[in-house]
Amino acid sequence: MLEVDQITTRYGAITALHGASLEVREGELVALVGPNGAGKTTLLNTVAGLLRPASGTVRLEGNDITGAEPARLVRAGLALVPEHRRIFKDLTVEENLRLGGATVPAGERRSRLAEAPELFPVLKAKWNTAAGFLSGGEAQQLAVARALMSNPRLLLLDEPTLGLAPTLIDVVFELLQRLREQGRTMLVVEQNATRILRLADRGYLLRTGRIVAEGTGAELAADGALFDSFIGGHAEGGTA
Amino acid sequence: MTKLLQTIVDGLGVGSTYALLALGISLIFGVMHLVNFAHGELITVGAYVSYFFFLHGGSWWWMPVAIIGSAMLASVATELVAFRWVRNASPFTLLLTSFALERLSHALWQILVSPKQRAFPKPSWVFYQFKLGGISFEWMDIVTILVTAATLLLTALVFKRTMFGISVRGAAEDFDAARLMGVRANRVISGAFAFAGLLAGVAACLILMRSPSADPSMGSDWLMKAVIAAVVGGLGSFSGAVIGGLVLGLLETLTRAYLPEVATGWDKFSTAVTFVVIAAFFVARPDGIFKVSHAERV
Numbered sequence A: 001m002l003e004v005d006q007i008t009t010r011y012g013a014i015t016a017l018h019g020a021s022l023e024v025r026e027g028e029l030v031a032l033v034g035p036n037g038a039g040k041t042t043l044l045n046t047v048a049g050l051l052r053p054a055s056g057t058v059r060l061e062g063n064d065i066t067g068a069e070p071a072r073l074v075r076a077g078l079a080l081v082p083e084h085r086r087i088f089k090d091l092t093v094e095e096n097l098r099l100g101g102a103t104v105p106a107g108e109r110r111s112r113l114a115e116a117p118e119l120f121p122v123l124k125a126k127w128n129t130a131a132g133f134l135s136g137g138e139a140q141q142l143a144v145a146r147a148l149m150s151n152p153r154l155l156l157l158d159e160p161t162l163g164l165a166p167t168l169i170d171v172v173f174e175l176l177q178r179l180r181e182q183g184r185t186m187l188v189v190e191q192n193a194t195r196i197l198r199l200a201d202r203g204y205l206l207r208t209g210r211i212v213a214e215g216t217g218a219e220l221a222a223d224g225a226l227f228d229s230f231i232g233g234h235a236e237g238g239t240a
Numbered sequence B: 001m002t003k004l005l006q007t008i009v010d011g012l013g014v015g016s017t018y019a020l021l022a023l024g025i026s027l028i029f030g031v032m033h034l035v036n037f038a039h040g041e042l043i044t045v046g047a048y049v050s051y052f053f054f055l056h057g058g059s060w061w062w063m064p065v066a067i068i069g070s071a072m073l074a075s076v077a078t079e080l081v082a083f084r085w086v087r088n089a090s091p092f093t094l095l096l097t098s099f100a101l102e103r104l105s106h107a108l109w110q111i112l113v114s115p116k117q118r119a120f121p122k123p124s125w126v127f128y129q130f131k132l133g134g135i136s137f138e139w140m141d142i143v144t145i146l147v148t149a150a151t152l153l154l155t156a157l158v159f160k161r162t163m164f165g166i167s168v169r170g171a172a173e174d175f176d177a178a179r180l181m182g183v184r185a186n187r188v189i190s191g192a193f194a195f196a197g198l199l200a201g202v203a204a205c206l207i208l209m210r211s212p213s214a215d216p217s218m219g220s221d222w223l224m225k226a227v228i229a230a231v232v233g234g235l236g237s238f239s240g241a242v243i244g245g246l247v248l249g250l251l252e253t254l255t256r257a258y259l260p261e262v263a264t265g266w267d268k269f270s271t272a273v274t275f276v277v278i279a280a281f282f283v284a285r286p287d288g289i290f291k292v293s294h295a296e297r298v
Helices: A040-047 A070-076 A093-100 A106-119 A136-148 A166-181 A193-199 A217-222 A224-236 B002-032 B041-055 B063-081 B091-112 B139-161 B163-173 B175-180 B185-210 B218-233 B238-258 B266-284
Strands: A002-011 A014-024 A029-033 A055-060 A078-081 A154-158 A185-189 A202-207 A210-216 B129-132 B135-138
Touching: A002 A040, A014 A029, A014 A040, A014 A055, A014 A185, A029 A040, A029 A193, A029 A217, A040 A078, A040 A154, A040 A185, A070 A078, A070 B175, A078 A136, A093 A106, A093 A136, A093 B163, A106 A136, A136 A154, A136 A166, A166 A185, A166 A193, A193 A217, A202 A217, A210 A217, B002 B135, B002 B139, B002 B163, B002 B185, B002 B218, B002 B238, B041 B063, B041 B091, B041 B185, B041 B218, B063 B185, B091 B218, B135 B139, B139 B163, B139 B185, B139 B238, B163 B175, B163 B185, B175 B185, B218 B238, B218 B266, B238 B266
Parallel strands: A014 A210, A029 A185, A029 A202, A078 A154, A154 A185
Antiparallel strands: A002 A014, A002 A055, A202 A210, B129 B135
């Protein structure tokens, strides 16, 4: 489904990713974990077309999509729930969802819009509320619902539990579980490493811009390197 | 009382023209973070197009179509040939680009037509009057208010109901997030310029029906007022632009009508007094009537 091959991405003089590679197969939930500043968000943003890699290739279902515009990628079947959710606060819940379906034909958009309240009951009561008034948990569900409006074959999620209260973190994990049961292919960046690895088919550990370990969720969860990575990440310091 | 009512109607007339222009400026600011100082030139384009058509047997029956159409085309063209290439440059570069376009427009009309003003006929009914409750109004006052109301209603519908409108509002708030939804940047920005052109075209019709003449720098006076109205309303806020325009129009006409006419003619200070009031307003509310608190584009 997705092949990321030797991607290097820079912000000016700073290199955030050093030839990182990973793969997501059809129907898999793949977790990408690592300490703060490891380059997880950079990797997702590069795949989603917000950043252009300095070298390397990204393939989606065999097609080279390296450096393609997000508008093209959404049409190719990819959607990103970005870091900090970035829902449109001035738009209502309904308008956010409609915009999520910007690339699908009007009829299809209407029928998905009609289904959304059943899949995300919390949004139903807030349908005509400006999204800026939603709580953190509601906003996160809206962000996922919005991304699903384009019916993506590959869903990228960046820190879906960031800033949420523990009970709401449970809600998000239940949502991930549900999407997984529906067979949705997902690549998830998550700070809650042990928990996401328990749910994931496979995982990758990213540190200072490099993939340093990969394996099944269970393998990685048991791996001492993961623990060291979080504890020792700062001691090594820097992104050089 | 009669004088007050008439002054208010006058003020709403001028103010609604400001509002239409300010709305366009606010719209472009929303999607591009550009205060488009070339926006007023769209009126000039409409004026010269009218002048040209009247030389060749034009009629006010279809002139609005020509004015609005040419303003829309000119607006989209400026984006295509100028702003698109500096879209990701600093706001200062964008601002300078718009200044350059404004100057270029002045120079072009001076060379192509004449530095002097060119007049053409006005619609016959413009200054016809009618009485309502003992007060006489001009038809043009009513036309202005009705046309503006209809245009604002259309604008509200477009931005509330259509995918284009929702895309523009989303892009104004967070452009990258809108791109992640599959919104095409070029299309949304072109569309915003076309719509701003439409609004400026309607404003140009209202202006040209009252004073049917073209001169190379006519856009600049209107532009300055419109920018002030947009900033008073809070740049990027649509309702703010409308309210800002109406308030500015009312302030101007009220000060002109009611400043004491002592020997030296205080009414001539109308503009100065208006600006002092606005300066005082900004001391109290630096972000305008409606604060727009969007995250900066990355």
